[in-house]
Amino acid sequence: MRRPILFGNWKLNHRHKDLTAFTAEFKSLMSSREPECDFGFAPVATLLSEATRSFKGSGASIAAQDIHSFASGAFTGTISAEHAVDAGAQFVIIGHSERRAYFAEDDTSVNAKVRRALSVGLTPIVCVGEPLSIRDAGGHEKFVKSQVTSALQDLSSDEASTIVIAYEPVWAIGTGKSATPEMAQEMHAAIRETLSSLFGRSAAEKVRIQYGGSVKASNAAELMAMPDIDGALVGGASLRADSFVAILDALN
Numbered sequence: 081m082r083r084p085i086l087f088g089n090w091k092l093n094h095r096h097k098d099l100t101a102f103t104a105e106f107k108s109l110m111s112s113r114e115p116e117c118d119f120g121f122a123p124v125a126t127l128l129s130e131a132t133r134s135f136k137g138s139g140a141s142i143a144a145q146d147i148h149s150f151a152s153g154a155f156t157g158t159i160s161a162e163h164a165v166d167a168g169a170q171f172v173i174i175g176h177s178e179r180r181a182y183f184a185e186d187d188t189s190v191n192a193k194v195r196r197a198l199s200v201g202l203t204p205i206v207c208v209g210e211p212l213s214i215r216d217a218g219g220h221e222k223f224v225k226s227q228v229t230s231a232l233q234d235l236s237s238d239e240a241s242t243i244v245i246a247y248e249p250v251w252a253i254g255t256g257k258s259a260t261p262e263m264a265q266e267m268h269a270a271i272r273e274t275l276s277s278l279f280g281r282s283a284a285e286k287v288r289i290q291y292g293g294s295v296k297a298s299n300a301a302e303l304m305a306m307p308d309i310d311g312a313l314v315g316g317a318s319l320r321a322d323s324f325v326a327i328l329d330a331l332n
Contacts, residue, residue, distance in 0.1 A: 150196075238283070
């Protein structure tokens with residue numbers, strides 16, 4: 081049985097004062113809850129260390145939103161996997177559609193970052209998902225299977241079994257649209273079948289696959305009821321403690 085996993089991606093939102101207010105409310109709301117899932121938040125890089133301290137005792141893990149594939153060097157404006165670990169991160173989001181769209185990140189760089197993260201003990205949350213044009217043309221499964229295959233190239237079965245995959249249809253991110261539970265399940269099952277062909281059924285059954293794309297409390301329970309959906313990667317709904325906790329409740 082895979083343990084559900086919920087992460088909030090804060091993207092380019094929240095500063096120190098917001099973090100302080102958020103964690104105070106979050107801890108208050110969580111004081112009467114014992115969630116049976118893993119959960120956490122991905123703040124901006126400048127808040128990683130402070131978030132590690134502020135969320136201490138709440139059960140939340142911390143994720144970096146991105147890392148570089150090199151440990152050090154002349155790469156202005158980024159952080160390494162080692163920096164993320166030093167700041168207290170345990171997870172890292174890799175290959176988010178916004179990184180692919182705005183920063184020209186491709187499958188090769190995603191794979192390099194995945195391997196780098198694993199080398200220092202960070203758990204990658206590897207994002208995959210198709211744009212609307214691909215979905216409308218009926219090529220969504222082939223497109224996402226290719227992303228998964230490229231992202232996990234040269235990994236061992238043991239390494240692959242530890243990662244998290246986030247399926248986020250690009251057309252549903254921040255749009256208010258969401259794939260139906262059946263649509264999401266179909267793609268999650270296809271991803272798991274791809275993992276099975278690459279690494280064997282045992283490893284594939286261990287991989288947790290999140291759904292992302294306008295997830296909120298009103299649709300979370302339906303999505304999480306699907307057999308291959310193991311959690312969610314949440315954007316806007318994670319910026320408020322009460323809405324995030326409402327989604328957390330839906331996973332239990």
